[in-house]
Amino acid sequence: MDAQTPTPPGFSDMLAPRGANKQRDKKTFSIVPHHPGGFMSPNQLLKIAQVAQKYATTVNVTSGQQIMLIGLQRENVEKAWEELDREPEGLLGPRCRGVRFCPGIAFCKRATSDSIGLGTLLDKKFRGMDMPNKVKMSVAGCYLSCTAPAIRDIGIIGLDDDSYRILIGGAGGHAPRLADLFIEGVNRKQVLAICDRLLHYYKKRANPGERMHEFVPRFGLDRIRQDVLGDMADLPRWPTAEEEARRHGQPGELFPLETQTGGETSCPLP
Ligand code: SF4
Incomplete structure (x- = not known):
């Protein structure tokens, strides 16, 4: 829809603000600031926490290694982005996701x-x-x-x-x-x-x-x-x-864990 096309009555409520996803309650939004691989400094984590405290109701660590802020009101989404000062992860649809x-x-x-x-x-x-x-x-x-x-x-x-x-x-x-x-x-x-x-x-x-x-x-x-x-x-x-x-014909050959790790198969924390 271009800028000239009038928005049908009630339709603007359905559009999510920049970098936000509408939640199941159809009223609030989630946002995900992009941090490649989920790596960030303690200060960046603190910034996310501060923004979440102000505007979100819940925080979730996603399966894509990102931190999602949930429960934002529409009018707070842009303010949250300004304060986070990060690019939105928000790449849904047919494209390459964050690695x-x-x-x-x-x-x-x-x-x-x-x-x-x-x-x-x-x-x-x-x-x-x-x-x-x-x-x-x-x-x-x-x-x-x-x-x-x-x-x-x-x-x-x-x-x-x-x-x-x-x-x-x-x-x-x-x-x-x-x-x-x-x-x-x-x-x-x-x-x-x-x-x-x-x-x-x-x-x-x-x-x-x-x-x-x-x-x-x-x-x-x-x-x-x-x-x-x-x-x-x-x-x-x-x-x-x-x-x-x-x-x-030889299951396991592709991932010979035991020979590569001396028998260790557990994942250590960094
Ligand atoms: S054990 Fe360490 S290096 Fe190996 S995949 Fe897991 S986190 Fe990465």
């Missing part, structure tokens, strides 16, 4: 790679990009996979200092699917380039509304690999279709 990532080598004693560095770069580059449907991405700093990369549209697991595994086509929700191994042993620069190519490839070819976990089996993993990775220089070899078939 989830774990503490990685910056804080976690189990980590083998820099998930904060890579996750932040991915978040900056892709968050908000228009897609055929929502795209969820996560980065884990080691095989323990605290950010559940195996059930993301694109999941990345750090293997080593600058070596990552990329998984694609995973999903939770109503049609859960474990992601397929796309390629492993790629460095950070290559991860960014591969994600960029893959997302553009998916955007161009997927049916409207088709999620990555539907697109990958429909199009075929091997074909996507050839098209996306085929002309990239200096990539490690990826599994052949035969190796892939053998892998599926």
Whole structure:
């Protein structure tokens, strides 16, 4: 609706103010200030608490690693944003969501790679990009996979200092699917380039509304690999279709936790 179009009677009540979502009571709103990976300074956390105290009734830590302020009155939404001085997370609909990532080598004693560095770069580059449907991405700093990369549209697991595994086509929700191994042993620069190519490839070819976990089996993993990775220089070899078939016959081979972590499978707090 453009500025010239008169708002139908009663319709303006249904429109949410900038960066806000209408709640179930159809009167109040929630807002989510974006903090990549959920990382913030104590002062930033304090600021959220102060704004929440003034305008919200409830605070929720979301599954997307963000802090949601719930129960704001319409007239307070803009004031809350001004005081928070942050961008809204608010990216609903068919686009790349904020990237989830774990503490990685910056804080976690189990980590083998820099998930904060890579996750932040991915978040900056892709968050908000228009897609055929929502795209969820996560980065884990080691095989323990605290950010559940195996059930993301694109999941990345750090293997080593600058070596990552990329998984694609995973999903939770109503049609859960474990992601397929796309390629492993790629460095950070290559991860960014591969994600960029893959997302553009998916955007161009997927049916409207088709999620990555539907697109990958429909199009075929091997074909996507050839098209996306085929002309990239200096990539490690990826599994052949035969190796892939053998892998599926040996559950657990994809995530050999015991061999990678000396038997530890619990997740430590940072
Ligand atoms: S144990 Fe969990 S939090 Fe720590 S690096 Fe591994 S995946 Fe990240």
